[in-house]
Amino acid sequence: MTERIVVGAALVDGGRLLAARRSAPVELAGRWELPGGKVEAGETPEAALVRELREELGVAVEPGERVPGQWPLKSPYVLQVWTARLLPGSAAPEPLQDHDALRWLAPAEIWDVAWLEQDVPAVRRTLAQLGL
Numbered sequence: 001m002t003e004r005i006v007v008g009a010a011l012v013d014g015g016r017l018l019a020a021r022r023s024a025p026v027e028l029a030g031r032w033e034l035p036g037g038k039v040e041a042g043e044t045p046e047a048a049l050v051r052e053l054r055e056e057l058g059v060a061v062e063p064g065e066r067v068p069g070q071w072p073l074k075s076p077y078v079l080q081v082w083t084a085r086l087l088p089g090s091a092a093p094e095p096l097q098d099h100d101a102l103r104w105l106a107p108a109e110i111w112d113v114a115w116l117e118q119d120v121p122a123v124r125r126t127l128a129q130l131g132l
């Protein structure tokens, strides 16, 4: 089966990374992830990232660069990560959909949350990319 991309946002503000706790489905609920979602047919990953963060968190973001690599999720999905920043005038993120908590993590706090296992290598690579 052709792989399908899930985009995750490494949303950084003031040197802190946003982590989001999933509220569904049950097998993922309670674990932390990079907010984002599935890229739809005909959509670029960057456009999907902007759309998903608007829908899920109510924020306006600008995608930055891709974090090199991709990480397998439940087949046929793979996780790709882009850095992102809040646009001036954006609302602050709120857990509107799919999440029940958000945290801005300082570098020393990154491993304080229970990331989805499949996200751990992606988060590690993201931190290296961001120099955090």
Ligand SMILES: Nc1nc2c([nH]c(=O)n2[C@H]2C[C@H](O)[C@@H](COP(=O)(O)OP(=O)(O)OP(=O)(O)O)O2)c(=O)[nH]1
Pocket: 006, 007, 008, 028, 033, 034, 035, 036, 037, 038, 039, 073, 074, 077, 079, 098, 116, 118, 119
């Ligand atoms: N957004 C996101 N999803 C992740 C991560 N890690 C991980 O395994 N996933 C999984 C959870 C979901 O099964 C899938 C993404 O689906 P989603 O539910 O966030 O995306 P979506 O809004 O487009 O989905 P849908 O409800 O419209 O089907 O990838 C991650 O870091 N970020």
